[in-house]
Amino acid sequence: MVGGYVDAALAARFEAWARQTDGSASAALRRLMAEALEGQPPPPPRGSGTGRQIGVRFKDPERAALLEAAKARGTSPAAWLRSLALVHLARRPQWTPVEVEALRAVFHELRAIGHSVERAARRLDGAGDPAGTPGDAARVAAEQVRVAMRRVVAVMTGNFEYWGLPDAERPTAAPGAVERAEAEVRAAEARRKNRPRRRPPRATDGR
Template sequence: MALISLRIPDDMAVRFSALAVAEGGKSALIRRLIADALAVRAPCAAPLQIGRPEKVTLRFRDSEMRQLAEIAQRRGMTRTGWIVALVRARLGSPVQTCPDEREALRAIVRELNRIGANINHIARAANAGVQQGRAIETGLSEIREVKGVIESALTELRRIFGDNADYWRAGR
C-alpha cells in the first residue's frame, strides 16, 4: 500500500483532526476523500509526469509576440505562463488558472471552510443535546442561511470552471 504524506498549517491540522473523529480517523477520512475525488474526476488524459520539465524553444514573429504579450497580460499571466497553460489545457491537464481565478477559488474555499466549521458547531451542539436527553432545537434559519451560502459558492465555482474551460478551448 502506498504512503502519502503532506504538511499543513497547525490550525488546519487541528480542525481536520476534529472533523475526522466522526469519519473514523484522519487516515479513513483522507482515504475517503481521495476515493471520492477519483470517482468524480476520471482522468481524461495521462497524468503529467512528476519531475523536472524540459525546455522547449519557440520562435514567433514580432507581431505574434505582441499578440501573445497582450493576451497573456489580459489574463494576468506572463507570455511563457500563458503558452504553457495553453499547451497543458490542450493536452487535457486539469484547469489552467490565472491569478484572478486562483484568488476567486481561494475565496470560495475559505467560505466553504467557514461553513464547514459552522456545521461542525451545529452538529456538536445537537449531539450534546441528545446526550443530555434534551430535545434538539434545530436553528432552521441558520441551516437555510448556510444552505444558501453553499449553493451560492457552488454556483460561483461552476461559473469559474465553466469560464476557464471556455477560455482554453481551441479557437480562442
C-alpha cells in the first residue's frame, strides 16, 4: 500500500476527477503509477473481467450531461456509457439494481394479485346457481393480470420476440420463438450432460 499527505482541497479535487475517469481514487493512482513506471496501464483489478478500456472525448456540455445522467441512475459515467453501448449492440435493456428491484416488486405484486383473483374465482364457482358461472368475471380479471405480468417480463428482458410487445393488447411470442427457446434449452442441457465429470481425489494412506 502506498500513501501520502496532500492538501485537503487538492485531495477532494483529485477524488472528483478520479471518479469521473477511473471510478475511484485508488484506481486512478494505480493507473498513473503503472503508466509512469512501465509506460502502460495496469491490468484490470480482480473481478472486473478481461475487457479492454476505450476512451471517449466529450465537450464540456456533453460531459456535464453525462455526469448528471449517471448520477441520476446512481452509477458512474463509465458504467452508464457501457450500459448505453450494450443496449445499442445487444438490443437488450440495461437496468440498474434499483430499477431491477422495482420491476421485480411490480411482478411479485401482480403475481400475488393474480393468485388472489384465482382463489376468488374458485370460491365463486361454488356459490350461487350451480348452472351459472359466477367465477367467469374473476377468471377474466386473472387473465388480465397474467397479461400484465408478461408485459413486465418483456420490459425487463427486452426479449420481445419471446414475450411479445409490451404495448400490444395481448402480448404473444413471435412465430417460432417458443420452439427456438426450447431448442436452446435442450442444447444447453445436452452440453451440460456431455461435460467430462471431475473425479473426486483419491484417498491416500499417508505415504
